[in-house]
Amino acid sequence: MKRKFCIAPMMKKTDKHFRFLSRLLSENAYLYTEMIHSNAIIRGDANKLLSFNDCEQPVALQLGGSNPKDLGIAASIGEDFGYSEINLNVGCPSKKVKSGNFGVFLMKDKNLLSECLYEMKKNVSLPITVKCRIGVDEFEGKDFLFKFVNEISNVGIKTFIIHARKAISGLDTKRNRSIPKLNYKIVKDLKEEFPELEIILNGGIDNLEDCKNLLNNFDGIMLGRKIYDDPLFLLDVEKEIFNNVSQESIKSIMNKYLIYILNLQSQKDLNRALNHLMQLIKVISKNKKVRNQILHSLKNKDISIEDIFVNLKEDLLRKDLALNL
Ligand SMILES: Cc1cc2nc3c(=O)[nH]c(=O)nc-3n(C[C@H](O)[C@H](O)[C@H](O)COP(=O)(O)O)c2cc1C
Known part of the structure; x- marks a missing residue:
C-alpha cells in the first residue's frame, strides 16, 4: 500500500x-508537489517548476486547471520528468481558482471534470488520481458524493484523496480548512460502498493514535498542516506506522539537510529551504533569540551542525530529544 501515509500538497x-x-525524515511517506497550474507548465519554465531530487520518490505531481487539452499536455510533461503519479486538484476553493473555474469548482461540473481526466489518462501511462472535497456549496450529501465518485471512477479513476470537509465559495481559503466540521463518516461509508476504489482520508489528522485507527477504515491517510508544523512527527510515523526502527538520528538528518542547503545556488532556493529548516528548529526550541542567531549564521553560510546543536542543547535535553542524537 504505497499511499498508506501521504504528505498533502x-x-x-x-x-x-x-x-x-x-524524505530524510521518512522513507515511507508518499509525497505530493504543490499544485502547479497546467498553463504555467506549458507556457512557463517547466524545468524550474518540475525538477526534483530523485530521492524524493515516490512523488506525485499535483496539477490545477480545467482545460482538458492543457491538462493532458501538462500531465504528459510531468510523466517525462519522472513523477510517480499525476493528481488533479479538485479541492481548492480559493478566489483565484473560482475565477478560473477549476479546483473544487470542478465538483460542480462532472462532465468537464471527466473530460479533463479523460485527456490526462489518454496522454500518460501513470496513475491519474483526484484530490477532492466531500462537496461544495449546495452540491453536498451522501447521494451527491456517491454519484460523483461513481461517475468519475467510470472515467478510470481508481484513487480518490478526500478532504472530509465541504468547501464553501464565500469563505476564504484558510477558513475553508476549518469550517464547516469534518465528516469522516461519509468518507467511511463511501469506502464501504466502493470497496474496490482506493480511498485516502484527509483533513484534521494530527496524532498517531488517530493515524493508526483511521488506517483500519481507509486505504491511506494524508496529513498536511501537522507535518509542516511539526516535521519531526515523521520520525514517529516511521517507527509506529511503518515499524521502521532503523531511523537515523535527528542530528545526522539535520546535517544532511544542512549540506543540501549549503549547496543550493539561488538565493530564492536558499531562503525557501532555510524556512523549512527553521520550521523544524522551531519545534525543538521556543527560544526566538536562539533561533534568530541560528538563522543569521545560516544565511551567512557560517555555521556547522555542531554549532546548531550547541545552540539547541538545552532545548533538546528538555525535550528528551537528546536521546535520539
Ligand atoms: C498552506 C497550505 C497550502 C495548501 N495548498 C494546497 C494545494 O496546493 N493543493 C491541494 O490540493 N491542497 C492544498 N492545501 C490543502 C491541504 O492539502 C489539505 O487538504 C488541508 O490542509 C487539510 O489537511 P490537514 O488538516 O491535514 O492540513 C493546502 C493547505 C495549506 C495549509
Whole structure:
C-alpha cells in the first residue's frame, strides 16, 4: 500500500526542498508537489517548476486547471520528468481558482471534470488520481458524493484523496480548512460502498493514535498542516506506522539537510529551504533569540551542525530529544 501515509500538497510549503527534508525524515511517506497550474507548465519554465531530487520518490505531481487539452499536455510533461503519479486538484476553493473555474469548482461540473481526466489518462501511462472535497456549496450529501465518485471512477479513476470537509465559495481559503466540521463518516461509508476504489482520508489528522485507527477504515491517510508544523512527527510515523526502527538520528538528518542547503545556488532556493529548516528548529526550541542567531549564521553560510546543536542543547535535553542524537 504505497499511499498508506501521504504528505498533502501545500502551496509555498511542499516545494522540492521540503520534500527533500521530508524524505530524510521518512522513507515511507508518499509525497505530493504543490499544485502547479497546467498553463504555467506549458507556457512557463517547466524545468524550474518540475525538477526534483530523485530521492524524493515516490512523488506525485499535483496539477490545477480545467482545460482538458492543457491538462493532458501538462500531465504528459510531468510523466517525462519522472513523477510517480499525476493528481488533479479538485479541492481548492480559493478566489483565484473560482475565477478560473477549476479546483473544487470542478465538483460542480462532472462532465468537464471527466473530460479533463479523460485527456490526462489518454496522454500518460501513470496513475491519474483526484484530490477532492466531500462537496461544495449546495452540491453536498451522501447521494451527491456517491454519484460523483461513481461517475468519475467510470472515467478510470481508481484513487480518490478526500478532504472530509465541504468547501464553501464565500469563505476564504484558510477558513475553508476549518469550517464547516469534518465528516469522516461519509468518507467511511463511501469506502464501504466502493470497496474496490482506493480511498485516502484527509483533513484534521494530527496524532498517531488517530493515524493508526483511521488506517483500519481507509486505504491511506494524508496529513498536511501537522507535518509542516511539526516535521519531526515523521520520525514517529516511521517507527509506529511503518515499524521502521532503523531511523537515523535527528542530528545526522539535520546535517544532511544542512549540506543540501549549503549547496543550493539561488538565493530564492536558499531562503525557501532555510524556512523549512527553521520550521523544524522551531519545534525543538521556543527560544526566538536562539533561533534568530541560528538563522543569521545560516544565511551567512557560517555555521556547522555542531554549532546548531550547541545552540539547541538545552532545548533538546528538555525535550528528551537528546536521546535520539
Ligand atoms: C498552506 C497550505 C497550502 C495548501 N495548498 C494546497 C494545494 O496546493 N493543493 C491541494 O490540493 N491542497 C492544498 N492545501 C490543502 C491541504 O492539502 C489539505 O487538504 C488541508 O490542509 C487539510 O489537511 P490537514 O488538516 O491535514 O492540513 C493546502 C493547505 C495549506 C495549509
